[in-house]
Amino acid sequence: MRLKFLFFFLTIHLIEADINPENNACSSIESYHIAQMSKKCFYNPDVLSDVPTMTARHGYEAKTFTVTTSDGYILTIFRIISNKTEPVNGPVLVQHGILGSSSSWVAIGNRSLAFYLVDRGYDVWLGNTRGSYYSNQHVNLSVENPEYWDFDVDTIASIDIPTQLKFVFNNTGEKITYIGHSMGTSVIFMYVASNWDADNYVKEIIALAPIAYLNDIPIFEFVRPLGLFLVKILDFVEITGLFYHEDAIHGLLTQICKNTAPELCSLLISLTSGKTVQFPPDDLLLYYSYWPGGISIYILQQYLQIIQSKQFQKFDYGPKRNAKLYGSQTPPVYNLSEIKLPTHLFYGENDIFYRKENIERLYNEIGSSDKTAFSVGTDEEKPFDHIDFLYSENLIQFLYERMFDNL
Numbered sequence: 429m430r431l432k433f434l435f436f437f438l439t440i441h442l443i444e445a446d447i448n449p450e451n452n453a454c455s456s457i458e459s460y461h462i463a464q465m466s467k468k469c470f471y472n473p474d475v476l477s478d479v480p481t482m483t484a485r486h487g488y489e490a491k492t493f494t495v496t497t498s499d500g501y502i503l504t505i506f507r508i509i510s511n512k513t514e515p516v517n518g519p520v521l522v523q524h525g526i527l528g529s530s531s532s533w534v535a536i537g538n539r540s541l542a543f544y545l546v547d548r549g550y551d552v553w554l555g556n557t558r559g560s561y562y563s564n565q566h567v568n569l570s571v572e573n574p575e576y577w578d579f580d581v582d583t584i585a586s587i588d589i590p591t592q593l594k595f596v597f598n599n600t601g602e603k604i605t606y607i608g609h610s611m612g613t614s615v616i617f618m619y620v621a622s623n624w625d626a627d628n629y630v631k632e633i634i635a636l637a638p639i640a641y642l643n644d645i646p647i648f649e650f651v652r653p654l655g656l657f658l659v660k661i662l663d664f665v666e667i668t669g670l671f672y673h674e675d676a677i678h679g680l681l682t683q684i685c686k687n688t689a690p691e692l693c694s695l696l697i698s699l700t701s702g703k704t705v706q707f708p709p710d711d712l713l714l715y716y717s718y719w720p721g722g723i724s725i726y727i728l729q730q731y732l733q734i735i736q737s738k739q740f741q742k743f744d745y746g747p748k749r750n751a752k753l754y755g756s757q758t759p760p761v762y763n764l765s766e767i768k769l770p771t772h773l774f775y776g777e778n779d780i781f782y783r784k785e786n787i788e789r790l791y792n793e794i795g796s797s798d799k800t801a802f803s804v805g806t807d808e809e810k811p812f813d814h815i816d817f818l819y820s821e822n823l824i825q826f827l828y829e830r831m832f833d834n835l
């Protein structure tokens with residue numbers, strides 16, 4: 429009798445639920461286990477999609493450009509356009525961070541920063557730094573060649589960033605509003621601090637989850653020795669690039685996150701980003717469709733050195749080679765007081781990279797007379813973590829609206 433009832437109940441439930449084996453987005457993490465028959469789940473075509481496809485699906489167009497750097501890296505830049513709005517507000521270059529790509533600016537439907545900016549009349553360009561998904565070509569070197577990955581944060585700051593800025597400037601003839609996230613902020617600080625001509629190209633800097641000083645954050649003090657040790661081993665065995673087989677990695681991760689371990693995938697976001705309170709469960713597979721991306725071990729090494737030295741400094745090659753390259757045994761530090769452009773910092777107090785003293789030091793050292801620092805999400809008592817700047821369900825209200833009060 430009971431069994432019959434259960435059977436009846438299940439049948440009704442399943443009929444109502446509309447089985448769809450393609451479901452890949454669920455409004456709760458637990459539902460991913462039963463994604464194909466849960467009413468909380470649906471199919472999101474943007475999972476494992478690419479920038480031009482996602483852009484077109486949401487009614488915009490991505491024009492693809494490539495530019496080759498002085499050292500042979502072929503970078504892809506997307507320009508996002510709409511036939512509904514004219515770009516009257518000048519160019520914006522949006523630059524992703526470590527392990528990322530420009531996908532994150534178009535992946536979350538109408539919360540996507542690129543679409544938000546285009547709708548408000550900006551001429552939107554999306555940068556992709558060397559080694560990332562859309563910029564993994566070189567005139568001579570393959571990504572399988574360890575030499576391809578012989579670059580650090582300084583290299584991106586001194587070559588990729590100016591190359592992209594000049595390319596956008598050449599195409600628009602106007603100074604550019606630069607918006608960067610995470611490493612995308614470190615590299616603009618480095619570039620502007622070391623180049624007197626940067627203000628020929630850059631109008632202002634908007635830094636989301638800014639990264640300069642990283643000292644005395646307990647978790648990093650804990651992982652630093654192990655991290656430096658691992659990087660040395662990888663260098664020794666000539667594994668200088670990581671995560672660059674992105675299609676395979678993202679295919680596998682999205683499978684695991686869907687069927688096997690959605691809780692673990694959710695936990696990993698918190699472990700790498702901070703106290704996650706506003707990550708929409710809907711976007712779990714979307715996140716792993718584009719993360720992690722290709723990276724050089726020397727980028728990780730330079731950040732580990734920055735944690736250790738408590739300085740925002742160039743790559744440390746050790747005293748001998750430093751002396752030869754830099755003329756001093758210790759690497760030079762970037763002089764942030766050389767940043768005279770308008771600079772707006774947007775940080776989150778739940779960010780794993782956040783420490784009050786470090787943000788204050790960055791803010792105080794920036795030489796601009798037009799600078800602001802804003803803690804995102806605290807009015808509503810939902811401080812942003814590191815990836816909330818890309819995925820928070822409250823992006824528009826907490827971040828974008830505040831950002832454009834500044835423009």
Ligand SMILES: *[C@@H]1O[C@H](CO)[C@@H](O)[C@H](O)[C@H]1NC(C)=O
Nearest residue numbers: 497498499500501567568569
């Ligand atoms: C690529 O290879 C050619 C031929 O060996 C060489 O002349 C050129 O300098 C290389 N370019 C770069 C950017 O490494």
Ligand SMILES: *[C@@H]1O[C@H](CO)[C@@H](O)[C@H](O)[C@H]1NC(C)=O
Nearest residue numbers: 484486487488489510511512
């Ligand atoms: C705008 O672009 C969309 C998608 O590319 C297209 O379907 C639509 O017809 C275009 N509208 C106009 C007015 O050109």
Ligand SMILES: *[C@@H]1O[C@H](CO)[C@@H](O)[C@H](O)[C@H]1NC(C)=O
Nearest residue numbers: 536537538539540544824825
């Ligand atoms: C964004 O899209 C969602 C679902 O497609 C919709 O419910 C919401 O109203 C949209 N928001 C805005 C600001 O357009």
Ligand SMILES: *[C@@H]1O[C@H](CO)[C@@H](O)[C@H](O)[C@H]1NC(C)=O
Nearest residue numbers: 495590591592594595596598
């Ligand atoms: C920009 O234009 C100048 C002058 O035409 C050219 O020399 C330079 O290579 C261009 N730079 C980029 C990045 O397109």
Ligand SMILES: *[C@@H]1O[C@H](CO)[C@@H](O)[C@H](O)[C@H]1NC(C)=O
Nearest residue numbers: 761762763764765766767795
């Ligand atoms: C940093 O730059 C400022 C000018 O903006 C200069 O006064 C100062 O001496 C520089 N500091 C160092 C250590 O070079």
